[in-house]
Amino acid sequence: MADGNVNEIEFRDDVTVELIKSAASDADVLWAARVSTKGESSLAEIEADPERSKGLINFLMRDRHGTPFEHSSMTFYVQAPIFVFREFMRHRTFSYNEESGRYRRLEPVFYVPSPERKLVQEGRPGKYVFVDGTPEQYKLVTEATKESCRQAYRAYTEMLDAGVAREVARTVLPVGLYSSMYATCNARALMNFLSLRVKREDSAFPSFPQREIEMVAERMEEQWAALMPLTHAAFEANGRVCP
Numbered sequence: 472m473a474d475g476n477v478n479e480i481e482f483r484d485d486v487t488v489e490l491i492k493s494a495a496s497d498a499d500v501l502w503a504a505r506v507s508t509k510g511e512s513s514l515a516e517i518e519a520d521p522e523r524s525k526g527l528i529n530f531l532m533r534d535r536h537g538t539p540f541e542h543s544s545m546t547f548y549v550q551a552p553i554f555v556f557r558e559f560m561r562h563r564t565f566s567y568n569e570e571s572g573r574y575r576r577l578e579p580v581f582y583v584p585s586p587e588r589k590l591v592q593e594g595r596p597g598k599y600v601f602v603d604g605t606p607e608q609y610k611l612v613t614e615a616t617k618e619s620c621r622q623a624y625r626a627y628t629e630m631l632d633a634g635v636a637r638e639v640a641r642t643v644l645p646v647g648l649y650s651s652m653y654a655t656c657n658a659r660a661l662m663n664f665l666s667l668r669v670k671r672e673d674s675a676f677p678s679f680p681q682r683e684i685e686m687v688a689e690r691m692e693e694q695w696a697a698l699m700p701l702t703h704a705a706f707e708a709n710g711r712v713c714p
């Protein structure tokens with residue numbers, strides 16, 4: 472949502488995730504797996520027996536034969552706050568390219584949590600639950616975040632206008648600033664990411680990710696499931712464990 476009160480500053484509570492390029496299908500998994508037993512075989516042969524194909528993918532997932540899931544490639548365009556990128560880039564099996572704060576002026580787009588975002592953490596490490604904030608807490612978060620971002624961006628532009636280099640002026644910008652990147656992965660790397668960054672109580676090993684990276688992960692999972700439905704179903708059926 473755009474904030475009409477202060478010049479050009481925009482506040483958002485969502486993320487952008489677009490699959491912009493892919494070479495990824497269930498057939499890629501089968502083709503790679505069958506070379507073990509059959510040598511090179513055509514994609515047409517693979518598609519001729521869908522039940523057997525489904526069974527083989529399930530077997531690979533269940534027994535954690537992971538390498539056949541690496542013969543695929545998906546490139547996502549992501550816009551999210553910098554604090555999400557810090558978590559995202561811990562996933563070393565992805566390739567990344569991110570916009571530069573040295574070569575271009577950073578756009579004034581900042582994250583502010585939506586009213587649905589649970590604000591209060593209860594419990595101890597490893598056993599956290601998050602609950603709704605009060606209306607007063609939500610008002611405080613919204614107003615304090617917006618004011619702080621406006622002040623930071625004002626300082627940033629003041630320095631740029633005074634001739635200070637972009638790489639120095641950006642020092643004052645907060646981690647709620649949006650950035651953009653391309654992230655490329657194969658299906659195995661993506662499953663590892665999803666197993667850690669989507670909270671599912673029915674997972675074999677439940678994880679408790681920060682909500683904002685989970686918003687990105689959920690969008691990636693939807694787009695991947697459409698490309699590789701048998702692989703996605705086997706991932707679900709086997710406890711969302713990375714093979």
Ligand SMILES: Cc1cc2nc3c(=O)[nH]c(=O)nc-3n(C[C@H](O)[C@H](O)[C@H](O)COP(=O)(O)OP(=O)(O)OC[C@H]3O[C@@H](n4cnc5c(N)ncnc54)[C@H](O)[C@@H]3O)c2cc1C
Nearest residue numbers: 558561562563564565660663664666667668678679680681
């Ligand atoms: C809920 C949650 C909380 C977290 N909290 C913290 C925190 O407080 N502090 C912190 O620093 N990090 C934290 N992390 C990040 C976490 O420690 C991992 O860095 C991140 O989840 C990436 O996981 P990964 O290494 O499996 O992924 P990738 O880097 O994508 O690696 C995928 C897999 O490849 C293999 N692999 C990759 N590199 C190596 C290697 N060098 N040696 C051996 N095997 C390798 C491993 O099998 C690994 O699982 C947190 C993550 C989550 C999900």
